Amino acid sequence: MYYSMNNLKEFTANFKNIPQKKIDLFLSLASKEKFKKNDLIAKIGEKTHYFYIIESGIIRSFYTDEKGKEFTRTIFTKQKTTGPLATLITGEPSKLTYECLSDCTVYKINYNEFVALAKKDISMANLYSKMLEFIFLVMESKIYDLSALNATERYYKLKKEIPDIDNLIPQYHIASYLNVSPVQLSRIRKEMYSK
Structure with missing residues (x-):
């Protein structure tokens, strides 16, 4: 797998108390990919097995109403985790589309491989839990902003x-x-x- 240790390590530095050996195992799941502006990394109605950590660029998630009008739900930037996470967890088709608003460099990670490691190893399970907490805090902040x-x-x-x-x-x-x-x-x- 190809990844930049420094950029992914910036991301994993958010997760304290995870042994470096386990962080390295997580990093080995990542492959670096580049997308062009307007590329779609996930589409509404589709299923996927991947989530992404952004190294550079901007990605948005959006849904389209029955009249074809698009509504941007989230804007993701550097070091944010993105992709149809609800789809990964439930196996249901995505309710959102994920579009690159600029040229993007991301780290692509197979969710199923990550979960399989988390089921076998307590440190990987802790990393999985910490990542979900991190995502939850970001989403809660967005909900607060919209309402307050x-x-x-x-x-x-x-x-x-x-x-x-x-x-x-x-x-x-x-x-x-x-x-x-x-x-x-x-x-x-x-x-x-x-x-």
Whole structure:
């Protein structure tokens, strides 16, 4: 398998108390892949056995309503885990599509291989548990932001996480992610840049 030890080690540094030997075993499951802007790494209605850790680039998850309108649910950046995790756990077809919004370099990991190791080894089981906790915390933060922050606060938070987001992806993706209309986002940006 091909991987950059430094970049994946940055990711695995989030998981304390896992022996290095087990981290190395996890790293051996990863293969490095490159995707172009607009490539789909997972599609709605399909099943997959893989999840991804982002080294560089931006990926979004979205769903499409019956009229064909797309709604961005999550924007994933460096060191985030992405892919249809519910599909991996349940075996059901994905309810979301995952699209590269820029050229991306990711580490592709076979979920079934990871789970098989976790079933045999307590340290790998702990790593699996820690990764799920990490994903849960990220998702809980997103849910909190949508319910407790207003649109302007959500935009400021996104700009803090990805300062050049306005130059990286289309405004309508940002608006959809923030759960606002493109017109409302334009007003927020105008207000922000006029200060």
